[in-house]
Amino acid sequence: MWKICCASLALVLCFVARAEAHFGMLIPSASTVTEKKDADLKLAISFSHPMEMQGMEMAEPKAFTVSMGGRTEDLKASLKPASIMGHKAWQAAYKVKRPGVYQFAVEPAPYYEPAENCYIIHYAKTVVAAFGNEEGWDEPLGLKTEIVPLTRPFANYAGNVFQGRVLLDGKPVPGAEVEVECYNKKKSHQAPNEYFVTQVVKADENGVFSYGVPWAGWWGFSALNTAREKIDYKGEPRDVELGAVLWLEFTAPKTN
Structure with missing residues (x-):
């Protein structure tokens, strides 16, 4: 009976962990x-x-940058404290001055998650295209881990299929698991049950995954891997979950 209870509890905890996926945004x-x-x-x-x-x-994030045309600019000094969803967060302003494809990226400080007994580091990025230029959107930034888009990461319609490649230390990750969620900012969408909250797809042997986006809005794609290195927590080494997170907007077409 004790073994059965423990097994049941483990399944519940696993289910809860899946339903409550973390996303760097x-x-x-x-x-x-x-x-x-x-x-x-x-x-x-x-x-x-x-x-x-x-x-x-x-x-406070460890790094915040923007890359365009082969150059990377340090934007960390522009970060200001903010409150998002009722919790401590950050905000920044950036003026686009010339045509180009701007890739913004954030490296957070390691976050210790007691429920999972590990640290979490999500390298989040997004892409902004400006004034007609659309060159360089598929260039990797050289982050510890990242998703490199194979579908142009801007000016996409809701319903489009998005493809990306998961990289870890610059190399594709075969079979990488990718979690997908929308930014439900207006709470206009409700999951039928917990299974629907986080969508999950797996990459192929080349680290490539595909996902058909069902409705308009901002969508996050998060590929998770475990780092080789560990981080000390109260004298004990803990695993580190590395997340490659990409946020993209999908838009509904205008109608007459």
Whole structure:
């Protein structure tokens, strides 16, 4: 009986962990800039359960950058404290001055999750295209882990199929598991039950995955791997969950 109870509890805990996927979030005020009035971007940076709109505390990120045309700019000094979903988060402003594809990226401080007895580091990035330029959207940034888009990561319609490749230390990850959630900001979508909160797809032998986006909004793709290195917690080494997170906007077409 004791073994049966323990097994049942383990299944419940596993189920809860799956239903409450963590996502590093990096959401700009626009994913495409075609007019000067939209060039002053606002970027919201947080750590949360986006579909369920449950925020979590986020310490100051270790790094915040933007890359365009082969150059990377350090934006960490532009970070300011904010409150997102009722929890500590960060915000920044960035002015787009010339045509290009801008890749924003955040490396957070390691977050210890007691429920999973491990540290979590989610490298989050997003892409903004400006003033007609769309070159370089498929270039990796050289992050510890990242998702490199194979589908153009902007100006996509809801219903499109998105493809990406998962990289860890610059190499594809065969069979990588990718969690997918929408940023349910207006709480306009309700999952039928816990299984529907986080969608899951697996990459092929080349680290490539595909997902058909069902409705308009911001969608996060998070590929999880365990780091070789561990981080000490109260004198004991703990595993580190590495997340490659990519946030993209999918838009409904205009109708007459």
